[in-house]
Amino acid sequence: MGKLNxxxxxxxxxxxxxxxxxxxxxxxxxxxIRCVYSRSKSSAKELSVKLGVDFxxxxxxxxxxxxxxxxxxxxxxxxNVIKNLTIENAPIVHTAGSISIDIFQGLYKEYGVLYPLxxxxxxxxxxxxxxxxxxxANNKKLENKLLELAHCLSKNVKLVSSEKxxxxxxxxxxxxxxxxxxxxxxxxxxADEDVSFETLKPLIKETALKxxxxxxxKAQTGPxxxxxxxxxxxxxxxxxxYPEFQKIYSFVSDSIYxxxxxxxK
Amino acid sequence: MGKLNxxxxxxxxxxxxxxxxxxxxxxxxxxxIRCVYSRSKSSAKELSVKLGVDFxxxxxxxxxxxxxxxxxxxxxxxxNVIKNLTIENAPIVHTAGSISIDIFQGLYKEYGVLYPLxxxxxxxxxxxxxxxxxxxANNKKLENKLLELAHCLSKNVKLVSSEKxxxxxxxxxxxxxxxxxxxxxxxxxxADEDVSFETLKPLIKETALKxxxxxxxKAQTGPxxxxxxxxxxxxxxxxxxYPEFQKIYSFVSDSIYxxxxxxxK
Numbered sequence: 001m002g003k004l005n006x007x008x009x010x011x012x013x014x015x016x017x018x019x020x021x022x023x024x025x026x027x028x029x030x031x032x033i034r035c036v037y038s039r040s041k042s043s044a045k046e047l048s049v050k051l052g053v054d055f056x057x058x059x060x061x062x063x064x065x066x067x068x069x070x071x072x073x074x075x076x077x078x079x080n081v082i083k084n085l086t087i088e089n090a091p092i093v094h095t096a097g098s099i100s101i102d103i104f105q106g107l108y109k110e111y112g113v114l115y116p117l118x119x120x121x122x123x124x125x126x127x128x129x130x131x132x133x134x135x136x137a138n139n140k141k142l143e144n145k146l147l148e149l150a151h152c153l154s155k156n157v158k159l160v161s162s163e164k165x166x167x168x169x170x171x172x173x174x175x176x177x178x179x180x181x182x183x184x185x186x187x188x189x190x191a192d193e194d195v196s197f198e199t200l201k202p203l204i205k206e207t208a209l210k211x212x213x214x215x216x217x218k219a220q221t222g223p224x225x226x227x228x229x230x231x232x233x234x235x236x237x238x239x240x241x242y243p244e245f246q247k248i249y250s251f252v253s254d255s256i257y258x259x260x261x262x263x264x265k
Numbered sequence: 266m267g268k269l270n271x272x273x274x275x276x277x278x279x280x281x282x283x284x285x286x287x288x289x290x291x292x293x294x295x296x297x298i299r300c301v302y303s304r305s306k307s308s309a310k311e312l313s314v315k316l317g318v319d320f321x322x323x324x325x326x327x328x329x330x331x332x333x334x335x336x337x338x339x340x341x342x343x344x345n346v347i348k349n350l351t352i353e354n355a356p357i358v359h360t361a362g363s364i365s366i367d368i369f370q371g372l373y374k375e376y377g378v379l380y381p382l383x384x385x386x387x388x389x390x391x392x393x394x395x396x397x398x399x400x401x402a403n404n405k406k407l408e409n410k411l412l413e414l415a416h417c418l419s420k421n422v423k424l425v426s427s428e429k430x431x432x433x434x435x436x437x438x439x440x441x442x443x444x445x446x447x448x449x450x451x452x453x454x455x456a457d458e459d460v461s462f463e464t465l466k467p468l469i470k471e472t473a474l475k476x477x478x479x480x481x482x483k484a485q486t487g488p489x490x491x492x493x494x495x496x497x498x499x500x501x502x503x504x505x506x507y508p509e510f511q512k513i514y515s516f517v518s519d520s521i522y523x524x525x526x527x528x529x530k
Contacts, residue, residue, distance in 0.1 A: 074491070098496050117468055118468055119472055121475065124475060132467065167455065167503070174450045175465045175469050177485070177486060177487030177488075179469070183484075184482060185436075185443075186439040187436075187481055189436045190436050193432055199397045205474075206383060207441045208444075212470060214388070216445055226339070230340075231340060244519065244520035245520065248517060248520055249438075255446060256446045
């Protein structure tokens with residue numbers, strides 16, 4: 001595909017989980033990474049070594065003539081980065097699920113969003129070709145450029161507006177962050193027992209695969225969907241030393257039951 | 266292994282998800298299934314065809330001389346089944362996570378529990394050898410018999426007391442039933458959008474694999490663990506038409522933050 005649109009290379013702002021995975025995927029597909037910026041020298045250096053490129057911790061040392069600037073920093077650092085960059089004329093994108101494209105408005109000419117919907121850890125390999133990438137841009141030229149780039153990385157590329165992306169991000173909080181907290185709660189509840197989290201692993205895998213391969217509505221089982229108050233009350237009693245989990249138990253059980261009632265109407 | 270301990274065969278009481286998977290696994294390992302009982306004729310027949318054995322919907326027609334009776338019915342049907350069976354002298358087990366072994370006390374001589382910790386659907390194939398099986402019995406002879414049987418089916422067999430099994434079951438409610446409800450909530454939130462649950466599938470798989478292959482504590486990401494109140498408040502506002510999910514969002518976020526604070530102390 002037309003990497004000639006990116007002959008002056010891509011600058012990566014950030015050196016965390018998303019920046020690392022995204023820049024490595026770009027390099028793998030022969031995009032030229034010009035340089036990595038991070039305010040943390042150790043992170044910047046670590047990623048620059050992986051990519052075989054320069055790094056900087058100073059905004060002023062970021063090359064001004066790259067073809068694209070990708071900001072992959074924590075949400076609360078984004079405003080600061082956008083204010084401090086001095087590259088008004090080059091296309092710039094962020095990678096945040098819940099932040100509007102309008103954050104660039106009035107500050108840059110060409111801007112957009114490239115949001116890879118996945119949970120990234122530096123230590124875990126991922127098949128980038130399966131990661132959904134949501135694209136948005138403030139003009140057609142950049143939109144096409146970003147689509148072209150994203151299609152090189154993934155088979156699953158969509159144009160998604162800021163409003164829709166925010167909803168997708170909220171859904172992802174439930175499907176990823178909250179799911180993980182359920183795993184953590186399960187682990188905590190077993191902490192005093194000699195049966196460990198290990199024992200739950202086949203169940204965790206099958207629960208995810210069942211939802212993904214069939215339908216999470218049909219996959220719902222357990223005391224709440226049966227409204228088995230006998231078990232539910234015993235469980236709530238068992239959770240008396242875990243007030244947070246007790247609240248979660250009540251509200252999630254309630255929500256499971258109500259949703260099921262609604263669907264079966 | 267010594268299937269001679271089971272020459273008179275095994276009677277399966279129940280024809281639901283657990284009964285189906287368990288009896289098929291037993292047959293696969295050359296255990297003789299004598300007959301299937303279910304109060305539902307269609308379910309009993311369906312499973313009996315799969316197993317190539319007789320079925321009955323009448324307690325009186327259940328053979329009295331089998332080597333083992335396995336009750337795999339819904340929790341709230343268990344008491345009724347135990348009362349109506351007339352096989353006082355043969356070993357009998359149930360397969361329920363949250364029900365004590367004592368449910369058999371005074372009614373049977375030899376009894377126990379064989380609890381396979383997994384979420385079962387008739388329509389999904391499972392590798393039974395990876396499913397943890399929790400065993401409990403009221404005497405050593407039956408305990409050994411159940412261990413022997415369970416070891417034929419699975420590489421992961423444990424002796425687990427009723428108290429510990431109840432805790433394991435409660436953990437499983439979080440790791441399976443509640444996790445699935447998070448998937449359902451994510452799907453509901455996308456219902457009005459043209460981005461579908463499909464888009465979340467790579468995220469769901471990776472979230473489960475990350476927790477299983479590393480550590481759910483380390484895997485926790487998202488606005489709650491960062492205590493990013495800006496995003497959290499926006500999300501709560503976005504959920505105003507979903508009061509149940511709004512409550513879940515608040516309490517789970519709260520629990521994530523508090524647990525993280527505690528762990529980092």
